[in-house]
Amino acid sequence: MKLYYFPGACSLADHIALQWTGIAHEAVRVSPEAIKSDEYLQMNPNGTVPMLLHDGFVLTENIAILGYIAEQRPEAALLGDGTARGRADVMRWLSYLNSDVHMAFKPIFTPWRFLPDEAQADALHEQARIMIGVHLQRLDNQLEGKDWLVGTRSIADPYLFVILRWAIRKNIPLDDFRNLLNFLERMFTDEGVFAAIVSEEDELE
Ligand SMILES: N[C@@H](CCC(=O)N[C@@H](CS)C(=O)NCC(=O)O)C(=O)O
Numbered sequence: 001m002k003l004y005y006f007p008g009a010c011s012l013a014d015h016i017a018l019q020w021t022g023i024a025h026e027a028v029r030v031s032p033e034a035i036k037s038d039e040y041l042q043m044n045p046n047g048t049v050p051m052l053l054h055d056g057f058v059l060t061e062n063i064a065i066l067g068y069i070a071e072q073r074p075e076a077a078l079l080g081d082g083t084a085r086g087r088a089d090v091m092r093w094l095s096y097l098n099s100d101v102h103m104a105f106k107p108i109f110t111p112w113r114f115l116p117d118e119a120q121a122d123a124l125h126e127q128a129r130i131m132i133g134v135h136l137q138r139l140d141n142q143l144e145g146k147d148w149l150v151g152t153r154s155i156a157d158p159y160l161f162v163i164l165r166w167a168i169r170k171n172i173p174l175d176d177f178r179n180l181l182n183f184l185e186r187m188f189t190d191e192g193v194f195a196a197i198v199s200e201e202d203e204l205e
Pocket residue numbers: 006009010011047048049050060061062063098
């Protein structure tokens with residue numbers, strides 16, 4: 001498998017899932033320019049990472065990719081407890097992370113896509129930070145009494161980890177979210193997470 005990624009982007013979730021499943025893979029670092037090239041757009045017309053190539057199959061969209069990786073190694077049990085409800089629970093949290101929480105960061109990362117006048121970026125950032133705080137509270141509540149979002153480790157957890165790293169990078173305080181801080185510590189001390197981060201950051205040098 002080949003995973004196309006930017007360091008620290010949402011593609012890091014897939015990178016971690018590849019580590020957790022032990023699937024042999026090649027990680028291909030791309031630049032913001034490369035993902036808008038004709039060659040890349042032919043494979044992924046949305047011009048985004050992550051993108052996965054597997055035996056001629058081109059897969060885009062993070063939730064689909066995470067699900068595909070997890071399906072290759074059912075023994076890693078990253079899709080819930082094996083019941084329809086368990087799987088739906090994983091998909092519930094992945095969908096929330098992808099369509100609500102991830103999207104709440106977009107005005108901070110790419111304000112020019114939302115505003116005709118960049119001078120309004122500060123107000124937009126402020127609003128986004130308020131929304132992100134609401135989502136973080138909801139995620140913190142979900143983790144009460146649990147080590148992982150759905151109770152057992154799943155493909156939703158690396159996505160949450162990516163989002164918490166963005167929050168740190170953008171100086172969004174996490175001090176009030178004890179469960180999220182515990183979760184972060186658990187992830188930072190996980191071997192697979194460490195391997196994925198080192199592999200992405202090694203590429204930077
Ligand atoms: N709907 C896509 C969104 C992926 C996405 O937003 N990727 C970001 C990195 S986290 C990206 O490639 N941004 C570059 C761009 O939009 O030009 C998915 O879920 O895979």
